[in-house]
Amino acid sequence: MTVSTVAINRQMRDFDHRDSFWLFGYGSLLFKAGFCYLEHRPATISGWSRRFWQGSHDHRGTAHAPGRVVTLVEDPGAQCTGMAYRITPDVLEPLDVREKNGYLRFTAELSFHDGGADRGLVYIATADNPAFLGPAPMSEMACQIASAAGPSGPNRDYLLGMARALRELRVHDPHVLALEEALLVRERGPRRSGSG
Numbered sequence: 001m002t003v004s005t006v007a008i009n010r011q012m013r014d015f016d017h018r019d020s021f022w023l024f025g026y027g028s029l030l031f032k033a034g035f036c037y038l039e040h041r042p043a044t045i046s047g048w049s050r051r052f053w054q055g056s057h058d059h060r061g062t063a064h065a066p067g068r069v070v071t072l073v074e075d076p077g078a079q080c081t082g083m084a085y086r087i088t089p090d091v092l093e094p095l096d097v098r099e100k101n102g103y104l105r106f107t108a109e110l111s112f113h114d115g116g117a118d119r120g121l122v123y124i125a126t127a128d129n130p131a132f133l134g135p136a137p138m139s140e141m142a143c144q145i146a147s148a149a150g151p152s153g154p155n156r157d158y159l160l161g162m163a164r165a166l167r168e169l170r171v172h173d174p175h176v177l178a179l180e181e182a183l184l185v186r187e188r189g190p191r192r193s194g195s196g
């Protein structure tokens with residue numbers, strides 16, 4: 001289901017008075033920012049985990065065959081590493097449109113890997129949005145991702161691009177790695193016994 005969070009997000013004005021501020025990327029922003037930024041720094045937020053639990057009807061899937069993309073779920077004690085981008089306020093308008101299928105603006109405390117911390121903005125699709133899919137067995141999620149594609153490209157490229165970006169950041173994310181492995185096993189197909 002396609003919903004629009006644009007109007008709700010435009011009411012969130014926490015960063016309006018700033019010339020620039022941090023946006024925390026943990027999904028497609030890890031490998032494809034698609035906007036201009038002033039600088040970027042690896043960063044971690046606490047109490048959240050990255051999960052492929054959000055449906056994508058408009059980017060990596062369609063209304064009839066939605067893909068799966070990441071959101072953040074509350075997880076006390078967990079840490080999620082991503083990339084923080086320092087942006088100017090004008091970047092948010094197109095981002096609100098791009099992420100309109102369920103993502104809402106939140107604020108979070110970002111800890112930068114090279115030192116220091118600051119408040120930043122993060123888009124999160126919460127469990128009450130109509131496109132939320134929630135958890136499923138890895139094999140089922142991999143099957144859905146393997147077959148879905150949308151205007152932004154195949155869903156598999158999104159998963160593999162994210163796994164590659166996390167490796168480059170030296171981030172160990174068991175959920176993403178397990179899903180990547182399930183996808184690759186599926187794509188390799190059954191092996192003949194004795195084929196070494």
Ligand code: BEZ
Pocket residue numbers: 024025026027028029030070099103123124
């Ligand atoms: C990201 O961090 O890549 C992201 C995820 C969901 C909405 C917007 C950005």
